[in-house]
Amino acid sequence: MSRLTYAKIDQTILDTLTPPPRHYWWIVGLLFMGAMVGAACWTYQIFVGIGVGGQNNPVAWGTYLINFVFWVGIAHSGTLISAILHLFRAGWRNPIARAAETMTVFAVCIAGLFPFIHLGRVWQVYYMLPIPTQRLLWPNFLSPLMFDVIAISTYLTVSSLFWYTGMLPDLAAIRDRTTGTRHKIFAVISLGWSGAHEQWRHYTRGYLFFAALATPLVISVHSVVSWDFALGIVPGWHTTIFAPYFVAGAIHSGLAMVLTLMIPLRKLFHYEDIITINVLQNVAKTIVFTGLIVGLAYATEFFIAWYSHNAVEMEQFRWRLFGDYRWGFYFMVLCNTMAPLLFLFKKIRTSIVPLLIISLVVNFGMWWERFVIIVGGVAHGFAPHAWGLYAPSLIEYGIMFGTFCLFFFLFMLFAKHLPSVSMTEMKETVEKGIADHDA
Amino acid sequence: MTHERHIMGIFQDEDQVVTTVQDLKASPYRFERVNMPIPSHKIMNALNLKKSRVGWFTLCGGIIGFLSGFALAIFTATRWDLIVSGKPIVAIIPFVVVGFEATILFAVFGNVIGLLTQTRLPSSSWLTHYDPRCSGEHFGVLASCALEQLEELKDFFRERGAELKEFNYRPKP
Numbered sequence: 001m002s003r004l005t006y007a008k009i010d011q012t013i014l015d016t017l018t019p020p021p022r023h024y025w026w027i028v029g030l031l032f033m034g035a036m037v038g039a040a041c042w043t044y045q046i047f048v049g050i051g052v053g054g055q056n057n058p059v060a061w062g063t064y065l066i067n068f069v070f071w072v073g074i075a076h077s078g079t080l081i082s083a084i085l086h087l088f089r090a091g092w093r094n095p096i097a098r099a100a101e102t103m104t105v106f107a108v109c110i111a112g113l114f115p116f117i118h119l120g121r122v123w124q125v126y127y128m129l130p131i132p133t134q135r136l137l138w139p140n141f142l143s144p145l146m147f148d149v150i151a152i153s154t155y156l157t158v159s160s161l162f163w164y165t166g167m168l169p170d171l172a173a174i175r176d177r178t179t180g181t182r183h184k185i186f187a188v189i190s191l192g193w194s195g196a197h198e199q200w201r202h203y204t205r206g207y208l209f210f211a212a213l214a215t216p217l218v219i220s221v222h223s224v225v226s227w228d229f230a231l232g233i234v235p236g237w238h239t240t241i242f243a244p245y246f247v248a249g250a251i252h253s254g255l256a257m258v259l260t261l262m263i264p265l266r267k268l269f270h271y272e273d274i275i276t277i278n279v280l281q282n283v284a285k286t287i288v289f290t291g292l293i294v295g296l297a298y299a300t301e302f303f304i305a306w307y308s309h310n311a312v313e314m315e316q317f318r319w320r321l322f323g324d325y326r327w328g329f330y331f332m333v334l335c336n337t338m339a340p341l342l343f344l345f346k347k348i349r350t351s352i353v354p355l356l357i358i359s360l361v362v363n364f365g366m367w368w369e370r371f372v373i374i375v376g377g378v379a380h381g382f383a384p385h386a387w388g389l390y391a392p393s394l395i396e397y398g399i400m401f402g403t404f405c406l407f408f409f410l411f412m413l414f415a416k417h418l419p420s421v422s423m424t425e426m427k428e429t430v431e432k433g434i435a436d437h438d439a
Numbered sequence: 440m441t442h443e444r445h446i447m448g449i450f451q452d453e454d455q456v457v458t459t460v461q462d463l464k465a466s467p468y469r470f471e472r473v474n475m476p477i478p479s480h481k482i483m484n485a486l487n488l489k490k491s492r493v494g495w496f497t498l499c500g501g502i503i504g505f506l507s508g509f510a511l512a513i514f515t516a517t518r519w520d521l522i523v524s525g526k527p528i529v530a531i532i533p534f535v536v537v538g539f540e541a542t543i544l545f546a547v548f549g550n551v552i553g554l555l556t557q558t559r560l561p562s563s564s565w566l567t568h569y570d571p572r573c574s575g576e577h578f579g580v581l582a583s584c585a586l587e588q589l590e591e592l593k594d595f596f597r598e599r600g601a602e603l604k605e606f607n608y609r610p611k612p
Contacts, residue, residue: 176571
């Protein structure tokens, strides 16, 4: 690896902001079309009604809620990497922090779409806002769904502000190295940052507080999401381990998505000297750790069902293992807890292709985990005569496809128009020594 | 003494900046600021800066948020005194969620307000007497002096290995 210097960091990152080639716009265009497919499906649902989805009685929560939880989960590792690892002074986070934070912001936006989609009559969304209206009705904050409104909107606001604040010195660096319209745009969005010692004095303090506030927030948000389920008396949902279980799962899936995004980014933008194999290796090691926590949670659920001697709970977990959605359960166990164990082998965690494949496998498994929890719970509840099954409709697949395209569309735009690696934090890494960065 | 001329010494080495700042403070010239591409701890320590007051803004925001979160939940619950799920009308435990999230949200707002007010952003005034290289790989030490000391100040920087940048004279309004 060639030694990094301030100039090399600037040059490598600024090179990514040069006008993109034509094939970039083709990919962006295709992703936009994909997002439009989702938008068209949603529009159709708005006109025809929520019945175009596969939700039924008893399975009233389908892919819209699965995807909501999935995307909130993806959002979590961005804050883990940028805030929690910042507090722990983990030098290896610096090359991937910006992309992970961006992933957080976009993932929360995508997640936030799903409650709107699931509402059906989306124009009545203002019912959830605590505003005085002619109806003289106010939201009830005893409901975990209202907790969600507060938690997700707080998370989106905080993570966006955290992301923007962290980018401020880099925006100034780009301002100083561009001309024409781009210079004018960056001059406005960098707010006049000059890197004066007085600015840094307050900035470093403020950034530390940001990290300190984002850390409990990230834990609280996915706990709140888990209480959407745990506060219901549905078998398979009504359990006290849901909050830590969901938080660990969220970080697990988010880290996998970080690898999924960073590996192609590293190749395309020639970030090999910045996002070193050691950085990816550290993410992989953390995935092993979170995978083990998730595996422990899976096992604990079964143990508690058996230990409780509650017939309904025991049946729910017997059915999870051998019932209609058993494949989903097998996927989640294999992909989320078994596959990451391959990272215990150094050869695998230091090879790009296996890293990418296993990250995709974990993403796949984490989606199925949400399917098993959400659909499995309500499909096989207390009363056998009320059991039922669920399969997503074509419209739901269309919306799901559209939101995935929207996420990658936004990320593609970001990667080519804003610095996808923090120049300032990379320079700080160099200042502390390359060994620290590789550690 | 009127400090009318500004000179910036541009350095690549952090340690040279530390020495220069220390020497400058002991000199008859006026130290204005250091522009840095990173928050260098060595330089910050040499400048012996006071602790930032941003935290007070954050704390105030957090307190306001904590009170507003609970107030919102209690206010909305008491508009219609309906018992839900057997819980009291003013159910403190569930309202902790609202109070907690509002605490974080308002603390962050306080933090942002603190950052903007303390760093005096947005403002283009920071970019007067500024060299764009200072956001890249250089450190800029800005000093001012009276017209008759200008050459001495230049020599001061040159002796310490700096590249010089002289700014046009701008009379203070």
